[in-house]
Amino acid sequence: MKNKFYKQSIFFSVIFLLTTLSAFSIQLTPRITNYKINADLNTETKIITGQMTLSWRNPSGDTVSTLQFHMYLNAFKNTESTFVKESGGQLRGKKIDDDDSISWGWIDIVKMEAEQGFDLTRNMSFIHPDDDNVNDRTVLEVALNKPVLPNETITLNIEFVSKLPKIFARTGFSNNYFLVAQWFPKIGVYEPAGMRFAKKGGWNCHQFHGHSEFYANFSNYEVDITVPETFVVGSVGSLVNKIYNLDGLVTLKYIATNVVDFAWTASPIFEVVEDNWNDVEIMVYLQPEHAYLADRHIESVKAALSYFDEHLGKYPYSTITIVDPPISGAGSGGMEYPTFITAGSFWGLPAGLRMIEMVTIHEFGHNYFMGLLASNEFEEAWLDEGFNTYFEGRIMDDAYGKNRSFIDFGKFYFGDRVFQRLGYTGMSNPKIAEVFRYAWEYPHGGYSSLSYNKTATWLATLEGLVGIETMDEIMQTYFERWKFKHPCANDFIEIVNEIVPKNLGNKYGENMNWFFDEVLYGSNVCDYKLAAISNKSVKPPLGILDDIIERPDTTAEGEKLYDSKVIIHRLGEVIMPVEILIHFDNGDEVLELWDGKSRTKEFSYERTEKIEWAKVDPNEKITIDINWLNNGKTLKPETKVAWKYMVNFLYYLQNFLQTLIFFA
Amino acid sequence: MKIIKAYKSGLKTSLNSLQLITIGYLFLLIPAFFIALAYWSSFKSAIGNFMSPGNLLNGFDYSAFKELMRFEGEKISAVTSQGFLLVIFYVFVALFISGGIIFSLNNKNSKSNLLSVLTGGSRFFWRFLKLNFYSLVVHLIIMAIIYLPFAILVISSFESAATEKSTFFLFLPFGIFHLIVMLYLFTINNYAKFALVHNNSPKVLSSLWTAAKFVTRKFFNTYSLALLLLIAPIIFLLGYFKISGFLEMNSGLMILVVFLVQQIYIWLRMACKVWFLSGQFEYYLMNNRED
């Protein structure tokens, strides 16, 4: 079903406005911030002229005399910003020359007025709380003429101009495609003493970094966007009104309640495909040549909606908008904003390569991990990326099959969770850093492997240890307690420590702190190895055996006895309780439990059967074990595998040679 | 029509040349087999007593495969690089085999056998090497002529609203044109070889030039015949894909079945090569007799 927005009538919109406004009365928590923004986009100069009324309530018991704002478009102003420096200055792979001034982006506050018209413009200065880069202009501090008292609300009128950058990362324009994100002066989070890690009240307002950008108050947004009427617009929240101006421009009013950010998109060539999941309206904004891929976006977002609904909690918003960027604006793909995500596809993408599905599911998941559980991405990126990656893997495997959910090409296939685990275990140095650190402080490309993959993998290990039901209970409790709030590591750990002992008693000790010490705060690796299997005949007794009736080397029936052993080594520093499955040659199996603590462990049996194979962690619960190859040992290895690969190797080699002969 | 006659007669010749085809096939099998055997033994030692590689028999297990390669892959990669060396070395062996086949086809009276392949291969090796070198140079020049405008178009359209679909369709005519030219050059190359062998001429460049004139003069016939001769290998290729899609190598018996299917396919490819050459050679002879 296709539908372009500009067909909606104004009358219809007014009714819509009224119903949406009534939703304000059922707000879930009192909002600290409210934004009312008018934004005019000049699609030629790529400049947005904005007016904004911001109200901010002091949530603390402190008297606050300064405000701090994110001025993120300044990250794209020049090569000296922290963002560009951290991202290696790879502005689309080339240094932008002077002629290319349209490529740069910036934001300026033209005027800032407090109540009674007091001009604050001259009280503004840029600060750089995260590093000593004096050239970074992404955080602005404003000294107030009159401090804000506890629980008091201040209202500011701000005029700003935003020049969008040519897209290389996240936000900007590419020809006539606009993905407008991080585009207005966004107030930081004032953390009262006791909130998250704050010992005393203060602003938490980080610079724009290459790897992190989200931490903001839950806010209500009322945004009027003016663009040429040939443009199709999509946005965070819901469209409530649309007015055609006489000058060929159109103004669209969007309302979003209780969200942490506001972004929007515009392009004259979008094809919009709509669908529904329960009460949620799904809108996909596609490049015309990708329109045939609409179903892949819709089916995957539906899979995510229903999985989250069943396993985590209700999606509380009424819309979800998915933007499909053009290839020239691919840098804006794979991004998340509340109720508004960007995916990424290309024409001819084969069905067996589930990129669209993975990205759509991942970015949608951020509505929960970031959007609703609004942790601080700067300081604890793993708490949104890692948790979200963990759920992405679960949803992908559930929707498309465990073994084929990511890549599915005939005889070559693998699942998303398998891929995630190898993203961590396959690192050249999996000990490079601990997961718990600021997003911009992960060394040497460790950011994604650790904050996404290692975290998803240790969450899968936690699931393996406590079972899926307990894991779901942990996650649901975390969601219920912390939705529309700002949780941190301690809040999650506290819930784990509450639920695991409640459900499993003392199985893993008094609490699970040991687990987090290993996987979150530590950088060591886990590696258990099935080192050896042996089966030795029990020696017959020697000497003069007059009195000996029971022979130790046979059963009462005279069957031969074997002294069989398996030996397991702990090669890594990480200690995990593990299971060991021992398989005897008559098909009998014994499952042993080991606390995994000592460096080596031996299990011995005296039986008439010999051990055929044995396996540490047979159900693959300990996914953070960096080497599963050494987990199992068998005395009868599957040699046919070598034949299979050899026959294929021979065939491909012959084909290569044959091709040479053909052309010779 | 001459080309149908040449096509049929090429088929007849290749059906009568089972020994020649099998000799060519053995040239492919024997060196590759020795390397494959080394591959088998290194793979077997990489697997050792580990259990997870066993999952690779019944289907595919990505983490088992990746971890086997990560922790034990060095043993295997030593052999795969030997395979790579063989491919490099085979660039020359392939010329030798080509010479052997054409020489045998030219020797209608005596039965083609290993001796005729070896004689032809060694007699024409240097001439074929030179010929292929010249052909390669011509091909590279033509590629530059084709793809330079394409590259300029792509770069200039990238600044505007180029999409992957438009870029693909921009590429398509260039790519198709390249394929057409490639077959044309390939055909010239073959007729030049026939001239070298048939006349036992030492003049490589002039043979190439004569062949180019011949193929161009009779472009419709020579080109149609080449296309006709491509049908069989394409059918065999599609047939192989179809059949191998059904076959899972999940037991000793199935590994053997797939091995046989693959080797039959390789043999058929060699038969197609002989058919291709004999069909074109037949056409060459028809025209050179009349001239």
Ligand SMILES: [Zn+2]
């Ligand atoms: Zn993410």
